[in-house]
Every structure is written in C-alpha cells, then in structure tokens.
Amino acid sequence: MAAGGGLVLAAMADVRFASTEARFTTTFLKRGLIAEHGTSWILPRLLGPGRALDLLFTSRMIDAAEAHRIGLVEHPAEPGELLQRAREYVELIARDAAPLTLAESKALVYRHLGMGYEEALTEADRIQWQALARPDASEGARALMERRAARFERLGTPAG
Secondary structure (H helix, E strand, C coil): CEECHHHHHHHCCCCCEEECCCEEECCCHHHCCCCCCCHHHHHHHHHCHHHHHHHHHHCCCEEHHHHHHHCCCCEEECHHHHHHHHHHHHHHHHHHCCHHHHHHHHHHHHHHCCCCHHHHHHHHHHHHHHHHCCHHHHHHHHHHHCCCCCCCCCCCCCCC
16 A cells, blocks of 8 residues: 555656555545645646545545556556566666666656746757767667667767
8 A cells, every 4th residue: 555655655756557456545634734745746747636636635545446547557467467567667668768868858757847838849859959969869760770679878888
C-alpha cells in the first residue's frame, strides 16, 4: 500500500509500475494535514485537478486498476510479474534510447510543466537543433536506413 508520503514517493517517479494487488490513498486531510510533500504539485499534473482533489478530499483507498485508469500508474502487473515487467521496460529504454536525448527529454518535460507553450516550443526547438548536430542523430538515421538497431554511445563512454 502507498499511503500519504508513500503515495508521494510513488507519484514523483517518472513512470510507475504497480502490483495489481497495490492500494493507494492520500490520507492527509483525514489526519488534519494539508496535501504535503509536493502532493499538491504532482497529483494535479498526473491526474488533473478534479481527480487530484477527489483523492485528497476523500482520502479514499483506490486499487491498482483505478490507479491505472486515472493515470497514477502506467504499468500494472501481477505480483509475480512486476519485477520482470519493470526490468524489461528498463532494458528496452537502455537498448533503444540515446542516453543524452533521454536525459534532455526528461529535463524538458519537467521544465516545460512550468512554462507557456511558446517558451517551451522555443526551448525544445533550440535543443533539437543541438541534438541534430550530435553523432546520435546521425547514427539514428543510419540505423533507420540500414534497418537495424541504433548503436548509441553510452554516457561517460569515450568516443572512438
């Protein structure tokens, strides 16, 4: 069960996996507390204001199916399959994503949550032009043309 601060920790993850047996609750208001530890920031961004307020106001317990339906969990899995599903997800990203553009994309998503569209678009355009000038973009294009998996340079790996 993810309750109160445990729910906040789960919500702050980039992508959430949960056992189909998991349960979630906010509990703050039920205990005379505000939506603390960043809950008032992250829940509306994940769920929308109405769903976030519903969970905060009622402190009701939701199961993994509802958490998935409302956007709190991206990947529900049976308890015995949970670790394997998470591992496969990480392996997929490690195999297919260029590490530097993965890091830049994550930073952009979170930074752009606090920006207007025009400002975010301008920044994304600038960073995209920088990415196009790097070897990863050339390798990605070659891999597409040659119908093979891209072989991106790992972060911290010397070029050559």
